Amino acid sequence: MTVIESTGKKSRRICMLNYYAWGVIADLDGKKVHIGGEEVQHALMSRYLAKSGLDVTSVVGDFGQQALEQVSGVKVRKTFKKTAGLPGLRFFAPRLTSTWAAMRAADADVYYVSCAGANVGIAAAFCQRHKRRLVFRIASDSDCAPDTLLLSGSRDRMLYHYGLRRADAILAQTDKQAELLMKNYGLHADVAGMFSDVPETILAPAARATDLLWLANMRSMKRPEWFVDIVRKVPDLVCEMAGGAHPEELDLYARVEQGAASLPNLRFHGQVKFGSTRKLFANARIFVNTSSFEGFPNTYLQAWANGVPVVATFDPDGIIKRLGLGVAVADIDGAVAAARALLADPAELAACSARCRDYAVARLAPETVAAPYLSALLA
Structure with missing residues (x-):
């Protein structure tokens, strides 16, 4: 029996929009395609929904793949290349026209978008025109207030606000996001967890070779240079760092890469395929996050699924501190102290690793995570 059959609700056609998701779906070289947390979630969720019995279409960008x-x-339908069209006009053709055409070809009953951006408004206009349902999921705390939106252009901000207010259902990653959305927009959101792969077996912390791992896209809010400073303070530890350059912050990536090259105890991978991240987490003792703000990082889920405690400057809904899934810290010195304390106490590290693994097995089961999504999509 499929999940859809077990809910007692009729099957629906679902269309999901995410321009860069093809990079994760096809496991492409991350140096050629931007890959972030939302792309990972899009790929894992679309795969699960299809396996559950739904007719799922993913609308993505043009990276040289077939049209369908x-x-x-x-089913994966491509739209446009970022460089296609004339400057000043390319938003309309081919970007808007090809996205609209792919959505029409999907002929879905419900359309799903995550992350603040123009696509929320485009999907909302399509759904209004064709009397279809729209589900939007918040991807970051910054999506929840006009003053913190990571959207520089007035057009994209306008389209996001237009779509946000016309969504039939809104999902949030955390209670904090739901509270911010209500406070700033007067809109209700249900909290929905995140999808993640949970390996069947893991190594004991003592059998792993990497002491500290950092992995994220290199954007200012992620503060990757903080990890370089952390590594500099722990020359006796084996450290690894992975993540690609953000198109708008190439200089940051270059500075971090240069700083990493001066540290003999730090292996700098740069951008890696999503499939390759599994090996990095499987071999790490501690995962370090240095972000100033986030949504709910996919990397936390990957870490906990592999029994890896998280030492982090961002603690969503206080879950790290509350459940003992690592150590929440405020700054570089705090991260160094927390990491050293865990590594100096093998018994506590093993116990923390076990708590992380138990949490993942109990809370990250796909049927558990999928419940609020199915409720919104099949309403």
Whole structure:
């Protein structure tokens, strides 16, 4: 029996929009395609929904693939290349026209978008025109207030606000996001967890070779240079760092890469395929996050699924501190002290690793995570 059958609700056609998701769906080289947390969530969720019995279409960008592909039961329709069209006009053709055409070809009953941006408004206009349902999921705390939106252009901000107010259902990653959305927009959101792969077996912390791992896209809010400073303070530890350059912050990536090159105890991978991140987490004792703000990082889920405690400057809904899934810290010195304390106490590190693994097994089961999504999509 499929999950859809067990809910007692009729099957629906679902269309999901995410321009860069093809990079995760096809496991492309991350140096050629930007890959972030939302792309990972899009790929994992679309795969699960298709496996559950839904007819799922993923609308993505043009990265040289066929116009229509089928991967893991998901139909993938491509839209436009970022460089296509004339400056000043390319938003309308081919970006708007090709996205609209792909959505029409999907002929879905409900359309799903995550992350603040123009696509929220585009999807809302399409759904209004064709009398279809729209589900939007918040991807970051910054999506929840006009003053913190990571959208520089007035057009994208306008389209986001237009779509946000017309969504039939809104999902949030955390209670904090739901509270911020209500405070700043007067809109209700249900909290929905995140999808993650949970390996069947893991190594004991003592059997792993990497003491500290940092992995994220290199954006200012992620503060990757903080990790370089952390590594500089722990020359006796084996450290690894991975993540790609953000198109708008190439200088930051260059500075971090240069700083990493001066540290003999730090292996700098740069951008890696999503499939390759599994090996990095499987071999790490501690995962370090240095962000000033986030949504709910996919990397936390990957870490906990592999029994890896998280030492972090961002603690969503206080979950790290509350459940003992690592150590929440405020700054570089705090991260160094927390990491050293865990590594100096093998018994506590093993106990913390076990708590992380238990949390993942109990809370990250796909049928558990999927429940609020199915409720919104099949309403």
